[in-house]
Amino acid sequence: MLFSQLVYRIAARTPRNSLPSCRWILSHRRYGHQPTFRNSNENKKHLDPFSLVGDELSLISMRLRSMVVAEVPELASAAGYFFKEGVEGKKLCPTVILLMATALNVCTPELSPNVLGNTLILDLRRRQQCIAEITEMIHVASLIHDDVLDDADTRRGIGSLSSVMGNKLAILAGDLLISRALVALASLKHTEVVSLMATALKNLVSGETMQMTATFEQRCSMECYMQKTYNKTAALVSNSCKAVAYLSGQREEVATLAFEYGKNLGLAYQLIDDILDFTGTSASLGKASLTDLRNGIITAPILFAMEEFPQLRAFINSSSDNPANLDVILEYLGKSHGIQRTTELALKHASLAAAAIDSLPETHDVDATNARTALVHITQKIITRNK
């Protein structure tokens, strides 16, 4: 069931007191839906996290497309390349952000308009959607630059921007997206949120830098690998979740829980991604498998395998030069517990993420509860996915 309709049904049934009809107003004004009644079978749909926020996601996609217009047509088409329909990616991050917003937007007496200052509650959702937009712009900018750095040919199932429009335009398009993200960030007029997202950006760059400039010793270190993975994958979603919490007026402990959810979810996601690079197929990944290994990027399964078979190191060192080494490496990997241990580590982080949600302050709000359930559901989905 769509978020707004669910909300309306609840509002229609339960009397409001402290903050009258706040969520009813939310649903009415924000989404412009005319409330309708659906039969109870459709209730089951709300268990799918993505459909809970499906409408909002489309709205965000539309806004993103309008936010990347530019004076120079070439720049506009380069910047908007990955916001076109069909190539917007899995939208996992915006989904998580919107669900976190719902999970935390609990109308308590403390969250009166006075506490939120001049910002009306009505605008809160819009501001949180803005975080999702900002996150997406930063994310796509980093993808575009990464493709230049990695000489990648494909991304999201189509040609990479750099291969289609050249390195020059790709770099500039990425910079434009960053500047637009910053402007949107500033418009929220919340300096802590600006700091959080600036930190996320800094981490992203650090992560890519670590990947490009690490020594062999560093590349063989699990600690460095986890730090790099945090920077490249988890930092953005963790800081966005925390930003959503701040916007929601939540206190520091709750913001930290939101952060922990994002961080552990991101780490789990990447670890499974590492496994899929060995076990997945071209068709399901949208990119060639064994990409990491071919590019000399050492991921968790190999790192674990190296602990069991130190002789593997020698082959790793020369793998980018000698393709025949790939087979040897895969053989060692198969003999080792590399894949299993990575899976276990991913599960551990997924559990930590779920635990963070469970630790959130109790609420009887149905929407918040559903959103929290959905967030926990996501921690399971990312483990069991095969693409």
Next chain:
Amino acid sequence: MLIYRGLSRISRISKKTSFGRRWLPSHPLLSGASHSAAAAAADSSVKVLGCREAYSWSLPALHGIRHQIHHQSSSVIEDTDSQEQLDPFSLVADELSILAKRLRSMVVAEVPKLASAAEYFFKMGVEGKRFRPTVLLLMATALNVRVPEPLHDGVEDALATELRTRQQCIAEITEMIHVASLLHDDVLDDADTRRGIGSLNFVMGNKLAVLAGDFLLSRACVALASLKNTEVVTLLATVVEHLVTGETMQMTTSSDQRCSMDYYMQKTYYKTASLISNSCKAIALLAGQTAEVAILAFDYGKNLGLAYQLIDDVLDFTGTSASLGKGSLSDIRHGIITAPILFAMEEFPQLRTVVEQGFEDSSNVDIALEYLGKSRGIQKTRELAVKHANLAAAAIDSLPENNDEDVTKSRRALLDLTHRVITRNK
């Protein structure tokens, strides 16, 4: 020749006149020089500079402002005027070196390799002319409002220091954004002699240049966030957008656009002036100034930046390799059509055909230069630069009155810069 004539003229000026008055009568703005005389004014403004500057400009192959400062102080001992000739750069030299040190430590990343790549452009000798940070620091002093009621000394000082630190931060952020855009530009065009030594591109590879630019940009964002002023964030984010837009405009122009003066001025604003104008405005906002004052600061920066670029365009034709640090005629050789050629095309429409053919053929470059020589392209560009320099000076003159000595000195220095921008020859 003009310079030596100027020297003798200045020595005749009574030393009893106050510093400011010495060159005000010849100030192009006040003398009401018309546009046709502006060209003469541009040359005569050399005469109105203090003799120290005139002396220094005539010395060959000086690079680095610090070098000039030392030369000035040692060579003109006989000037006993109580009000010293202000050298804008020396007014803030100490602060600038603190700033440079802080920048260097700010760019220390978890990854040393990248930090050294970014530092590459902050090392002494490759720092360009430190023009922008000088302008910003001077603007900061020129706008600083004194607290009306005398507070307890400690509090007032602490507040003033904190404000200054924040304004210095703007200067640092501006430099980081500027260098980031240069690094990304270097990925784009083959500027192998950027700033006089091998560009980062050749030295460390294309990819590291991309990364280093990203690194600086992200650090600038963090520093911006730390100022806790969202209006300032917006201003400087807009600068990044403008830099990118300007560069793309340069890359992707149609034939009509390349031959359009309006397009060229818009591109020049985006690529050169936006950074200075918006950071001047940010300085004003941090100082708690009114919107009107912020706009004046913006106008100063914008017009100064435009004047700077226009003279840069002229020097690309008239300067020398040694003094510019980049090959002369580099613009035209890269097919970048600048103001002098655009003006020449107005006089000689047939030049447009040559322009459209492109300049890979060096004989076309020679043809274009011939037309340029016959035309008033260079002069008109200088006139336009002087016009913008005057607008910048007017903005400073319109600032609310302030009798504080430091403020007055800084404002004079900012005015002085509007002259230097025109009269520099490198």
